[in-house]
Amino acid sequence: MSEAARATSSGPGRVLIAVYGVFALSATARAGVQIATRFGEAPVAYLLSALAGVVYILATIGLAGHSPAARRLGWAAVLFELIGVLTIGTITVFDTGDFPDDTVWSVYGRGYGFVPLVLPLVGLWWLRHTRAR
Incomplete structure (x- = not known):
């Protein structure tokens, strides 16, 4: 008999959701200020930060939800x-020209203590850990 998904x-998922929520708020707010005040300086970087903010919002909603659709969104x-963090991180290590200012995912999240690199690994582990068996 199969066990339903947790x-x-x-449990620890609450902490994970809280961290995602903080990143959703901080990345979105930072990108909003940068786009509103300095967009011409680094438009690619600021738009990528906004994209990261949206992704963090969606991940927070997906992880906090209880339905199969929420799990798929997560x-x-x-x-x-x-x-995103692997791609942008790699690009920004080798080509800083298009990124005169950091994004959340620049150099694998160096400006955020590399949490953006570790966070999706923990998130994927948690989603797998709580799946139906």
Whole structure:
């Protein structure tokens, strides 16, 4: 007999959701200020920070939800986040020309203590850990 999926918002998942919520708020707010005040200086970087903020919002919603659709949203957002931080991180290590200012995912999240690199790994582990068996 198969066991139902555990809620991703239970136990340690609550801390994970809180961290995602903080990143959703901080990345979105920072990008909003940068776009409103200095967009011409680094438009690619600021738009990527805004995209990261949206991804963090979606991941927070997906991880906090209790439905199968929320779980799918969580998987999609966290996978996108991992691909984003690896791609942008690699680009910014080798080509800083297009990124005169940091994004959340620049150099694998160096400006945020590399939490943006570790966070999707923890998120994917948690989604897998709480899946139906």
